[in-house]
Each structure stands twice: as structure tokens, then as C-alpha cells.
Amino acid sequence: MAITRPAHLGAPAAGSPGDAPEDLSSPAAFAHLASVLAPLRATPGARCLVLTHKSPDPDALGACVGVRHLLQKAFGIDAQISTVGRIHRAENIAMVRELGLVFEDYNKLDRSGFAGALLVDTQPTFGHTIVPDDLDMLAVFDHHIPPKDAEGPRIQHRDVRVELGSTSSLIYEYLRDGRVEIDKATATALFCGVRYDTGDLSHNVRPLDEEAYLELFRRADRELLARVQRPRLPQAYYKELQSSLRMARRYGPAVLALLGRVQNPESVAEMADFFLRMEGCKWAFVGGAYEGQYYVSLRTQAGCQDAYTLLSRLLDDEGSFGGHGRVAGGRVELEEGEQLGIRRLERRLRARALAIVDPDKELDEESRLGRCLT
Numbered sequence: 278m279a280i281t282r283p284a285h286l287g288a289p290a291a292g293s294p295g296d297a298p299e300d301l302s303s304p305a306a307f308a309h310l311a312s313v314l315a316p317l318r319a320t321p322g323a324r325c326l327v328l329t330h331k332s333p334d335p336d337a338l339g340a341c342v343g344v345r346h347l348l349q350k351a352f353g354i355d356a357q358i359s360t361v362g363r364i365h366r367a368e369n370i371a372m373v374r375e376l377g378l379v380f381e382d383y384n385k386l387d388r389s390g391f392a393g394a395l396l397v398d399t400q401p402t403f404g405h406t407i408v409p410d411d412l413d414m415l416a417v418f419d420h421h422i423p424p425k426d427a428e429g430p431r432i433q434h435r436d437v438r439v440e441l442g443s444t445s446s447l448i449y450e451y452l453r454d455g456r457v458e459i460d461k462a463t464a465t466a467l468f469c470g471v472r473y474d475t476g477d478l479s480h481n482v483r484p485l486d487e488e489a490y491l492e493l494f495r496r497a498d499r500e501l502l503a504r505v506q507r508p509r510l511p512q513a514y515y516k517e518l519q520s521s522l523r524m525a526r527r528y529g530p531a532v533l534a535l536l537g538r539v540q541n542p543e544s545v546a547e548m549a550d551f552f553l554r555m556e557g558c559k560w561a562f563v564g565g566a567y568e569g570q571y572y573v574s575l576r577t578q579a580g581c582q583d584a585y586t587l588l589s590r591l592l593d594d595e596g597s598f599g600g601h602g603r604v605a606g607g608r609v610e611l612e613e614g615e616q617l618g619i620r621r622l623e624r625r626l627r628a629r630a631l632a633i634v635d636p637d638k639e640l641d642e643e644s645r646l647g648r649c650l651t
């Protein structure tokens with residue numbers, strides 16, 4: 278079943294080739310993308326590369342699958358998804374396994390056969406993103422705040438909507454405007470993306486996110502969704518949970534868990550979600566080192582400062598980060614003598630967190646050291 282545009286949005290406009298307009302919105306966005314892809318449509322056998330950030334999350338994965346579907350069905354262009362970095366979180370692994378997704382390893386890929394690249398859920402200048410300098414950047418679809426003054430490659434079609442809850446919602450809009458039929462597998466993948474980034478429509482939600490969530494859910498494989506949401510967990514998960522509980526400290530409205538080395542970088546985000554649920558907790562900040570990088574994750578409650586601004590204060594120009602609404606994450610490159618580097622970095626992070634929680638140093642000594650949770 279093809280998706281029909283809701284009547285109140287009117288009919289899609291005709292194509293308008295040329296430079297990307299400042300403010301892309303439906304249906305001008307679809308028309309502009311069509312104009313950018315027109316030369317490829319005229320080239321038989323043209324293929325595109327679909328890329329995202331390292332260690333993709335469900336929104337990145339869903340948007341990749343959605344863009345590939347859009348290219349194939351709306352424009353007749355073949356596309357290959359390629360990823361960098363392992364997929365870690367149990368839910369994300371389950372999503373890939375259950376949907377039978379196959380991605381090419383970017384580092385082993387022969388890029389010579391591609392006419393151009395499209396990037397989803399990230400932007401070329403972000404730290405955790407690798408983009409080919411030997412391919413045209415045809416399009417970028419994202420909802421993260423762009424970095425200031427960053428010089429990137431020329432992008433023919435740039436659609437970054439920071440107000441949106443997920444990139445998967447944005448891709449849904451293109452499929453809808455292109456009147457593309459969304460099959461069960463594509464709907465399920467996109468739905469996982471909207472669900473993950475908006476917490477089942479509980480935060481960062483715009484009408485488009487809501488429409489995408491409901492329309493995609495209608496078409497999704499619900500048994501498969503249930504298997505993705507409650508996957509089996511490796512034993513290492515429980516070990517990490519135990520050490521996180523032991524190392525976490527409460528500083529007034531904040532919970533901090535700076536974990537030293539972790540076996541799985543995704544557990545940093547997982548634990549931040551977990552600690553934020555504690556009664557009285559306004560924000561949770563978790564960090565852990567993995568393969569030369571120190572990963573950080575921040576979650577904030579409604580009414581608290583937005584996560585992006587708070588994380589920028591916590592990192593104070595160290596490493597790279599991104600975020601929106603109540604969710605932010607980043608990473609800091611660790612230097613030689615890693616063990617010492619981890620400890621020093623954690624000390625700096627703790628000091629900055631404390632300066633935010635207790636700017637006038639009014640807490641007593643014990644509270645300033647942080648209280649154990651257990």
C-alpha cells in the first residue's frame with residue numbers, strides 16, 4: 278500500500294533544480310532531491326553509497342534502509358549501505374539480525390563503482406563520521422545541530438532539521454512525498470529508528486515524528502519488533518551492570534558513572550538511560566573507555582537544561598560530541614599511557630560536573646565526593 282499525503286498538506290510541487298534552498302520542507306525537499314538525482318537516473322547502472330556515523334544506532338540503521346528503499350523505488354537507482362565500526366547494543370544487534378540486514382564494511386569497500394554518496398543521521402564534519410573524499414556528496418539527511426564554522430565538502434542536497442525527533446521520520450517523509458510503497462521490512466527498520474530516538478514519542482516529538490511512528494507501525498512486523506525490543510543479553514552485560522552500580526555516584530540532582538574501561542561502548546549509553554530513571558535524578562552522565570576512545574553519554578529529564586548544552590560544558594572543548602533534546606553523546610581520543618589518561622580525564626569530567634551541580638561550593642565534603650548508590 279502506498280502512502281497518501283494527508284490532504285491538508287496539499288499536492289507535491291514540481292521539481293526545482295538548482296542550489297539547495299535554505300529551508301527545505303515537504304514537498305520542496307523531495308522535489309529538490311529529485312533534481313539532484315536526475316543525472317543519475319539518466320545513467321544506466323548508476324549506484325550510490327549510503328553511509329552513516331560509526332557504530333550506527335537504530336535511527337541510523339533505519340534511515341539507511343529507508344534511503345536505500347527511496348533510491349530504488351522512487352528513482353530507480355541501486356544503492357549499497359556501508360558502515361564503519363561494530364554494532365554493539367543488544368537491541369541494535371537484534372535489529373540487524375532479525376531484519377537480515379547486510380552492510381558492506383566501509384574499510385574493505387571498492388568505492389570506484391559508485392556515482393556518489395548519501396549520508397544519514399550525521400553530517401560530514403562530525404567527529405564520529407567518515408566520508409569519502411573521492412565521491413560526490415549527493416545528499417545529507419540529519420537532525421543534529423550542525424557544528425559551528427566547520428568546513429565540509431559540497432553537499433548537493435542538504436536536509437538537516439534539528440527540530441525533528443529522528444532521521445527516520447525525515448526519510449519517511451520523502452517516501453510519503455514520493456508515493457513510494459513501504460514494504461514490511463523497510464517499515465519495521467524505520468519504525469525502530471523513530472521509536473529509539475523519540476523514546477516511543479515521549480520526547481523531541483514533532484507532528485512528522487508522530488505521523489511516521491503511527492504509519493510505520495501500521496506496516497511493521499510486530500512479532501519482529503517484540504524480538505528486537507527484548508533481545509537476549511550476553512553475560513558480559515550483567516558484569517558491566519554490576520560494576521556500573523558500584524562505581525556510580527550521586528551528586529545532588531545528578532548521577533555520575535565514570536567507569537574506567539568498559540567491554541562494550543554501548544553500555545555507556547545504556548547505563549545513562551538506566552540511571553536517569555532514578556527518582557530525583559535530573560541528569561545522568563556516564564563515561565567509559567574502549568579501544569583508545571573515551572565514550573560519554575548524557576541524558577536529561579524534561580525541564581532540565583538541554584543535553585547538548587550541558588554536555589558541551591562537561592567536555593569543555595575536549596573531543597567531539599553531538600545531541601539534541603534530552604540526549605547527547607560524544608567521545609574523547611585517549612593518548613599514550615592510556616590508563617593514566619583515563620583517570621585524569623575522569624577527574625576533569627567529575628570536577629566540571631561538580632562545578633555545575635554545586636557552583637558556589639556549598640555542599641559538605643561528603644556530598645562533594647559523591648554518594649554511593651548501593
Ligand SMILES: [Mn+2]
Pocket residue numbers: 336337398420442443444474
Ligand atoms: Mn538520530
